[in-house]
Amino acid sequence: MAPTKSASSSKAAPSSSAIHSLWQAYNDETPDRLKFVDAFLVFIMLSGALQFLYCILVTNFPFNAFLAGFSSTIGQFVLTASLRSQVNSENKDEFKEVSPERAFADFALGSIVLHFFVFNFLG
Amino acid sequence: MPVAYPLPKDLSPATVANTASLLRIVALALISGAAIASRLFAVVNFESIIHEFDPWFNYRATKVLAEKGFYEFWNWFDPTAWYPLGRVVGGTIYPGLMATSGVIYSFLHAINLPVDIRNICVMLAPGFSALTAWATYMFTKELKDESAGLLAAAFMGIVPGYISRSVAGSYDNEAIAIFLLMFTFYAWIKALKQGSAFFGTVAAVFYFYMVAAWGGYAFITNMIPLHSLVLILMGRYTNRLYVAYSSWYAIGTLSSMQVPFVGFQPVSTSEHMGALGVFGLLQIIAFSQLIHSHLPSKQFKTVVLGSVISIGLLGTAAIVTLTVRGSIAPWTGRFYSMWDTGYAKKYIPIIASVSEHQPTAWPSFFMDLQFLIFLFPAGVVYCFKQLRDEHLFVIIYAVVASYFAGVMVRLMLTLTPIVCVTAAVALSELLDTYIDPQEPDASAEVADVAAPSDNASAATPSKKVKKAAAAASAAPSNPISDLVNANAPAKTKKASKSRGIFGLDTRIAVIFNTTMMLLFFVAHCTWVTSSAYSSPSVVLASTNPDGSQHIIDDFREAYYWLRQNTAEDAVVMSWWDYGYQIAGMADRPTLVDNNTWNNTHIATVGKAMSSSEEVAYPILRKHDVDYILIIFGGLIGYSGDDINKFLWMVRIAQGVWPDEIQEPNYFTPQGDYRIDDQASQAMKDSLMYKMSYYRFSDLFGGQQATDRVRNQAVPKVGPTLDYIEEAYTSENWIVRIYAVKKEDPLGRDLKSANAFAEGKKRKRTKPMTRRRAII
Numbered sequence: 001m002a003p004t005k006s007a008s009s010s011k012a013a014p015s016s017s018a019i020h021s022l023w024q025a026y027n028d029e030t031p032d033r034l035k036f037v038d039a040f041l042v043f044i045m046l047s048g049a050l051q052f053l054y055c056i057l058v059t060n061f062p063f064n065a066f067l068a069g070f071s072s073t074i075g076q077f078v079l080t081a082s083l084r085s086q087v088n089s090e091n092k093d094e095f096k097e098v099s100p101e102r103a104f105a106d107f108a109l110g111s112i113v114l115h116f117f118v119f120n121f122l123g
Numbered sequence: 124m125p126v127a128y129p130l131p132k133d134l135s136p137a138t139v140a141n142t143a144s145l146l147r148i149v150a151l152a153l154i155s156g157a158a159i160a161s162r163l164f165a166v167v168n169f170e171s172i173i174h175e176f177d178p179w180f181n182y183r184a185t186k187v188l189a190e191k192g193f194y195e196f197w198n199w200f201d202p203t204a205w206y207p208l209g210r211v212v213g214g215t216i217y218p219g220l221m222a223t224s225g226v227i228y229s230f231l232h233a234i235n236l237p238v239d240i241r242n243i244c245v246m247l248a249p250g251f252s253a254l255t256a257w258a259t260y261m262f263t264k265e266l267k268d269e270s271a272g273l274l275a276a277a278f279m280g281i282v283p284g285y286i287s288r289s290v291a292g293s294y295d296n297e298a299i300a301i302f303l304l305m306f307t308f309y310a311w312i313k314a315l316k317q318g319s320a321f322f323g324t325v326a327a328v329f330y331f332y333m334v335a336a337w338g339g340y341a342f343i344t345n346m347i348p349l350h351s352l353v354l355i356l357m358g359r360y361t362n363r364l365y366v367a368y369s370s371w372y373a374i375g376t377l378s379s380m381q382v383p384f385v386g387f388q389p390v391s392t393s394e395h396m397g398a399l400g401v402f403g404l405l406q407i408i409a410f411s412q413l414i415h416s417h418l419p420s421k422q423f424k425t426v427v428l429g430s431v432i433s434i435g436l437l438g439t440a441a442i443v444t445l446t447v448r449g450s451i452a453p454w455t456g457r458f459y460s461m462w463d464t465g466y467a468k469k470y471i472p473i474i475a476s477v478s479e480h481q482p483t484a485w486p487s488f489f490m491d492l493q494f495l496i497f498l499f500p501a502g503v504v505y506c507f508k509q510l511r512d513e514h515l516f517v518i519i520y521a522v523v524a525s526y527f528a529g530v531m532v533r534l535m536l537t538l539t540p541i542v543c544v545t546a547a548v549a550l551s552e553l554l555d556t557y558i559d560p561q562e563p564d565a566s567a568e569v570a571d572v573a574a575p576s577d578n579a580s581a582a583t584p585s586k587k588v589k590k591a592a593a594a595a596s597a598a599p600s601n602p603i604s605d606l607v608n609a610n611a612p613a614k615t616k617k618a619s620k621s622r623g624i625f626g627l628d629t630r631i632a633v634i635f636n637t638t639m640m641l642l643f644f645v646a647h648c649t650w651v652t653s654s655a656y657s658s659p660s661v662v663l664a665s666t667n668p669d670g671s672q673h674i675i676d677d678f679r680e681a682y683y684w685l686r687q688n689t690a691e692d693a694v695v696m697s698w699w700d701y702g703y704q705i706a707g708m709a710d711r712p713t714l715v716d717n718n719t720w721n722n723t724h725i726a727t728v729g730k731a732m733s734s735s736e737e738v739a740y741p742i743l744r745k746h747d748v749d750y751i752l753i754i755f756g757g758l759i760g761y762s763g764d765d766i767n768k769f770l771w772m773v774r775i776a777q778g779v780w781p782d783e784i785q786e787p788n789y790f791t792p793q794g795d796y797r798i799d800d801q802a803s804q805a806m807k808d809s810l811m812y813k814m815s816y817y818r819f820s821d822l823f824g825g826q827q828a829t830d831r832v833r834n835q836a837v838p839k840v841g842p843t844l845d846y847i848e849e850a851y852t853s854e855n856w857i858v859r860i861y862a863v864k865k866e867d868p869l870g871r872d873l874k875s876a877n878a879f880a881e882g883k884k885r886k887r888t889k890p891m892t893r894r895r896a897i898i
Contacts (some may be wrong), residue, residue, distance in 0.1 A: 011659065018418075018426075027416040048694075063387065065381065075373035081409065082320050082366040091362050096418050097317045106320035110370050117378045 037084045048073030068121040075114040083107040125562040155253035156322040157282035162249040164657035166291045174659040178294035179707035188225040203712035215381040219336030248298035249291035256280040258305035265312045275547035283651040284491035284539035300337035318363025323370030330379035348401035350516045372402045392452040424688045476771040479533035493647045503543025542828040559631045563623035681858030685709035693749040729776035740846040751861045755815045757830035760857040768784040799835040813842035845874040
């Protein structure tokens with residue numbers, strides 16, 4: 001997960017070995033599927049950051065277009081993060097009624113609804 | 124296991140379950156029927172028309188939607204409202220209500236049921252009240268069980284606090300909004316319980332519908348974040364909360380911005396910042412949890428925690444700075460006046476002038492909720508005892524809504540659902556206890572009492588009892604307790620060993636009392652609905668001495684006179700209360716209407732009404748006013764007339780022109796507001812006074828004329844009018860319409876022209892006839 005890097009690097013002063021151990025632990029403990037989801041999350045985050053930078057540095061003129069694009073990244077990010085926590089086997093007892101397949105269907109439905117509103121709002 | 128009354132033994136669990144669900148369906152159908160039927164008093168007693176003021180605009184907009192289609196409605200610019208300015212309707216309304224009736228209209232026409240759009244508008248609120256009862260059932264089911272849900276649905280179906288805003292003919296936003304409110308909350312609870320993004324999405328979609336339907340959506344926008352925040356602060360953060368909140372917020376916020384009237388508000392006003400803040404907080408917490416799960420070292424955990432807290436503080440600081448700098452708009456006056464209750468009266472008289480915005484008196488709580496208001500705290504206490512996540516929601520909702528309902532009469536409407544829910548929970552808990560046929564084991568009781576210190580002897584019987592209770596509830600021989608305890612956790616079973624009710628007499632006493640209370644509730648609701656909330660304000664009903672009904676229909680009489688006897692583009696000036704009705708019924712352009720978006724324009728009308736004719740006339744001419752319409756109740760004692768509203772006109776005008784209009788001028792030197800001989804000069808000169816009492820004293824044929832609203836004697840010599848003339852006065856003098864005269868052709872001011880015409884009339888006539896004779 002990308003926020004791992006950005007947030008912890010700011011607090012990197014205590015020991016760089018801690019970050020290293022975190023990375024190590026993440027690499028060791030996380031199943032491949034979740035890593036795949038995390039890669040998607042990193043991509044979404046980069047895309048959102050890029051849009052936000054453009055908005056700040058250049059212009060926010062079609063504000064609805066900016067909001068549509070930016071909230072599509074945010075919405076997709078949280079939906080994917082929700083999917084990640086739902087399918088994470090560590091959280092199995094928290095999500096008793098949501099199987100991984102159900103979680104994926106929910107994710108798909110949520111994304112479709114989200115992108116319907118995004119397209120409508122782009123103008 | 125002793126039982127208080129015998130139970131049928133040969134029923135299979137499947138039969139019990141099927142019967143229970145059949146009973147539920149029948150009960151819900153009957154509740155829907157009761158909810159719809161109890162709202163029809165106004166239609167049955169009078170006729171199927173739109174009541175009140177606001178619904179007339181909604182109706183007019185819906186007619187545009189039904190006749191011209193959705194795109195025309197969406198881009199509708201109404202040049203007849205706010206006369207010189209016009210109104211962009213598509214961008215200044217919540218279109219959910221009109222769209223709903225439009226969809227129903229098209230659907231009914233598609234299946235060859237050509238129903239008039241007016242009847243759809245009239246019957247929309249009763250129809251949706253049935254849905255509200257169902258949504259309340261679903262919501263309460265999540266809190267306790269189906270039986271509590273049914274009780275809540277029954278309460279919600281007939282409770283006067285909700286009926287008052289949803290009788291047939293009351294075509295207002297609240298008609299569908301309460302259903303959407305309850306269903307959004309239901310979906311939210313469900314999403315939170317299951318941690319399902321699906322229900323989060325459903326909550327977001329219904330939130331979107333709610334945003335499109337009612338300005339009260341801000342209540343949801345703040346309730347859900349508040350609930351989440353309390354959950355976090357109580358250490359109840361779970362991944363389910365993250366999933367539910369994130370999916371609701373991300374989709375809900377984006378969708379709410381699709382409504383043109385809301386626009387960018389969700390990212391730029393203070394009302395919505397709480398939701399954004401909690402969203403950010405949840406991301407931080409979720410992220411730190413993820414790191415926690417991967418990190419072994421303890422120091423590093425504290426470092427991460429510190430950085431997370433500092434990020435949170437930075438975010439809060441950022442929101443605060445943006446608000447202070449003005450990038451995020453502060454609270455609007457309407458919202459702010461709910462915290463600072465003196466604010467509206469001081470700074471925005473137009474908000475304070477609406478009678479619905481006054482604080483609520485105690486009797487109206489009882490009037491609207493009857494015995495539910497007494498069960499309400501008991502239900503909240505029950506929620507405290509259970510205290511699952513959804514119970515916290517109910518507690519917060521109860522506290523917040525109670526406060527708002529205390530501040531503003533109109534917000535009683537948002538309190539009503541939660542009162543029904545909590546009261547139903549409390550009552551069903553009571554009934555559960557007293558209907559449950561299992562009696563506590565007397566021997567266990569005795570053993571517990573006899574040997575409280577001796578653990579061994581006490582434990583054995585209680586263990587036995589527990590086993591027996593489990594067996595009893597599992598066995599098919601005990602269907603009713605099965606049914607009652609369907610969703611109850613094992614705790615009640617445990618409780619039933621030591622606590623419970625002995626014998627039939629106590630049960631019957633309590634259940635009989637409860638039943639009587641419920642019956643009285645039904646009687647009260649019916650009585651309140653029929654006597655207080657089912658009177659259309661368009662027609663006034665009074666009773667003749669012989670008991671028959673006498674209908675005063677002056678409003679429509681006058682509006683139809685306007686509609687049929689004036690030019691189509693004749694501009695009508697009236698106080699803003701009647702703007703929508705004039706546009707809806709008389710179909711004429713108005714200067715101001717109930718959508719009070721332009722305070723200065725309203726103040727202009729207030730100034731014209733409260734100043735003398737000479738001052739008012741240029742204002743009238745500049746605004747192309749052809750007719751002035753006022754409401755006068757002095758003849759038949761209709762108290763909601765314009766003389767009683769006159770002080771608000773003065774106040775609103777004074778807010779804009781403080782040096783021309785001063786409120787104290789309209790009082791007598793003693794500080795009284797009078798209309799008789801002692802009335803102040805400004806009062807007597809004001810256009811409103813002159814129009815109201817013009818020719819009024821003639822009506823009494825030389826006797827003392829009395830104003831029956833103010834109970835004051837009207838001066839014998841009535842006011843005279845120079846710049847306007849009486850055009851129409853309705854049968855009971857409720858509506859009086861005056862025409863504004865054109866400028867004098869000779870360029871004199873109208874006052875001297877009138878004086879000239881009156882003074883010289885006799886001398887003029889003779890030469891005229893003589894000349895004619897010569898020719």
